[in-house]
Amino acid sequence: MIISIRKRGLAFILAIVVVVAISFGTLIGVRVAEASSPIHEYTIVIDAGHGGIDGGVVGSSSVKESDINLKMSKILEKELSSRNFGVVMTRTSEDALNNVKRLDMQARKKIITEANPTAVISLHVNKFSDSSRRGVQVFYDDTGIGKDFAALMQNHLNENINAVYGNRSNYEPIAGDLFITKCAKVPSIIIECGFISNAEDEKLLLSQAYCEDLCKRIGEVLTSALYQPQ
Numbered sequence: 001m002i003i004s005i006r007k008r009g010l011a012f013i014l015a016i017v018v019v020v021a022i023s024f025g026t027l028i029g030v031r032v033a034e035a036s037s038p039i040h041e042y043t044i045v046i047d048a049g050h051g052g053i054d055g056g057v058v059g060s061s062s063v064k065e066s067d068i069n070l071k072m073s074k075i076l077e078k079e080l081s082s083r084n085f086g087v088v089m090t091r092t093s094e095d096a097l098n099n100v101k102r103l104d105m106q107a108r109k110k111i112i113t114e115a116n117p118t119a120v121i122s123l124h125v126n127k128f129s130d131s132s133r134r135g136v137q138v139f140y141d142d143t144g145i146g147k148d149f150a151a152l153m154q155n156h157l158n159e160n161i162n163a164v165y166g167n168r169s170n171y172e173p174i175a176g177d178l179f180i181t182k183c184a185k186v187p188s189i190i191i192e193c194g195f196i197s198n199a200e201d202e203k204l205l206l207s208q209a210y211c212e213d214l215c216k217r218i219g220e221v222l223t224s225a226l227y228q229p230q
Helices: 005-023 065-082 101-115 147-166 199-205 208-226
Strands: 043-048 086-089 119-126 137-141 174-176 188-195
Touching (some): 043 065, 043 101, 065 119, 086 101, 147 199, 188 199
Parallel strands (some): 043 119
16 A cells, blocks of 8 residues: 555545546546446546557567557456446557547547546556666656646555566656646546567566556556545
C-alpha cells in the first residue's frame, strides 16, 4: 500500500471530482451498450495512444507502438475492472477514431468528457536516440492538475517496475503541454510503458507477463489512492 502526503492529496482531489459528479447525477460506469451495466464509484478512462495509419514509433522487431498500446490498454482494462473500477476505453481496435489526426484527438476528447471520469490514463511507448535509456516514465499536464497523481504513479512504478526490470528507480514525473491530459479537469497522465529503442525494454513490451505486471502496479496506485485512503 502506498502511504504518503501526496497520496492523500490525490485522494482528496479525486474525491472532490466524484462528489461533484454525483451531485449532478453524471457519474457513470463502464461504457458499454447494455442498459444493465453497473454504476461504479470511480471511472477511469484508458486511452490507447495512436492507432490506424498513425502507428507511433516502431521497434527493431517492426512492432508498432499503436499495437503495444492497445494490448496494454486491454490488459489494464481487465485489471481495473477486477478492482471494481468503471472503465471507459477511447480505442478498442487497431483503428484510430479518425484517419485525420486532429479529428482523432477530438474524438478521444469527446469520449473523455462524456465519461465524466475520476482520472485519465493514456498509454504510450517511448523512443530515444540513446538506446541505453529504458524504463517507465510518467507525464502530466503543465497546469499541475495531475502532478500528485503522476508523482504517486512514477514513484510506485520506479520501485516495482523500473528497479526490478531495469535497475533504475530515479525517474521523476515530467510536466508538458499535452493534449490528452487537458481534455478534462481531473488528474490525467500519460504513461510511457518502456523504451522501444532499448532492446531489453522492447522484449518486455512484447511480453505478456511484463504487461500484466505493469498494469497490476498501475491498478495498485489507483486502488490505494481511492479505495484505501489513509
